[in-house]
Amino acid sequence: MKALRGYLLTGPAFALFAGLLILPLGLTLVLSFNVFDYNTGVDADAYTLDHYAEVFGDSYFYEVFFRTLWISALTTLLCVLIGVPEAYILSRMKAPWRSVFLILILTPLLISVVVRAFGWSLLLGADGLVNQAIQALGGNPVKLLYTPFAVVIALVHVMLPFMVIPVWTSLQRLDPLAEQAALSLGASQATVMRKVVLPQILPGVLSGSLIVFGLAASSFAIPGLLGGRRLKMVATLIYDQYLAELNWPLGATVAVLLLVLNLVVMLTWNRIIERRYKKALG
């Protein structure tokens, strides 16, 4: 009786979850197996593995998937390298400044990604501010826009808060006296960071990097606006399949594969870290 009531109480949340997540995902999965014909469109009653065969057989898809993977991985790495020290400095700041800087770090979240991507394209374009500066200093203009460089730099900018926040949260739980203890035992400041601080904030770094990787790998607006027509990432590829080619089943197939790839990478990453630090992190 009691158990039943418990299930009933979770009902609304479950309905929301099912309606907004499980159902669309299920439909996408089904769609990826539907037969497609350029003249007649999607045939909802016929099933085929052709789309999967097409993706696995075409090196173009491999190229896009590989690019997505390394861009996301590089973005994650850069976010760790910038975000962890940033969060550490933030956590050591004194009262008024800490909140001021925390808000500064979070405000970009309030501005649409599209707007920020346009901002970057203004900066990095052929006559953008950066190239103007280079020319003013007597250099030759460099192609920045529509390169992986532009995509990565904009992704890092957008994703940084998602790294800073979880790391900052785990830094809050740190005992600053443990650092003093390490210093008194003869450790240098660098050793304190490496042996005392980092291992303890690893769970925060782990969740931050999972969020950043997941969001980067499925990011759409930034590669769409800063990668241009030629530098495709998986999400922009899916968009093309749906809206340019109108080949919905193929788009669905790529989407399903992106989901699977994302899950595999994230679970493996999680597993590796957990195995190494499981006992210590409890």
Add this chain to the structure above:
Amino acid sequence: MAFLSLEGLTKRYADVAAVADTNLTIEKGEFVSLLGPSGCGKTTTLQMIAGFVDVTEGRIVLDGRDVTHAKPSSRGLGVVFQSYALFPHMTVADNVAFGLLMRKVAKSERDERVRKALSLVRLDAHAERYPRELSGGQRQRVALARALVITPPVLLLDEPLSNLDANLREEMQYEIRRIQREVGITTLMVTHDQSEALSISDRVVVMEAGRITQIDAPYRLYEHPRTRFISDFVGKANLVGGRAGSAGQQEVCKVGEGDFQLSLRPEKIRLTEVGQGLLDGEIRTRFFLGSQWLYRVETPLGELTVVRPNEGSLPLEDGTRVGLVWSTELLRPLEEDVRA
């Protein structure tokens, strides 16, 4: 030659002096307690010695070397923090080994010294546990082992027992004293618990509002408190006034009426029949303390506290009239309080 000496040590935060002009010398192997109320600057003093707080003025000399501005890591002192500050991601053995690792001690020697340190604090069986798997007292002992294993010249303890319950605290006081004697290490312990300071130290340093007001062996400190504050802070005290009497004798009176103040410890007062003591009074309330009875007695001198041992017979009832008697040489004259 003093082993550790503080010379005119001062720490100012903006305009406020957290510690002002502190002079203290500690001999090798001595156990000294720094006792004082909350916020009087005990931690600040300890942290200056450890090197975590910059010294505004004055000098710290350790074994003939001026370490006033040395880095914490180069002082090599053993520090035990109030919150233990163990490394939560390391096992007990790794926690203890940390200082040796920093000193690049070879593995075989390291293992041996960690084992010895853990057996000193009686934690041999828990070497592979993580701090969160230990009780408060066990964590405290890990912190102690971690500080001792590097054989520091001085051990600094900041309220090491304040997180423990009363029974465990007493047990650990004994443990700390045992280990300190066994190792013979010079120790400075901060505490705000007067009974802790009295029971385990060779000397007690009383601090008030950033200044040292008395340094004495525990028994002398208790028997001869210098100021009114100290007489109240260290043990309980009755405060009475005193003035020069007719025959050159000292006379007692109410606190405000005398020329100076006197302190009288509650256990120094005995109770007798009405009219047979130095003065009469009436028992207001009594409190049972287990080994003792504490009476609050209304007298012409004001309310006095009297502590009598529990000798197995029933105590006096509230409202009983009694005589109070004490030997006059036990009245201790007090100086005016120092106010910052």
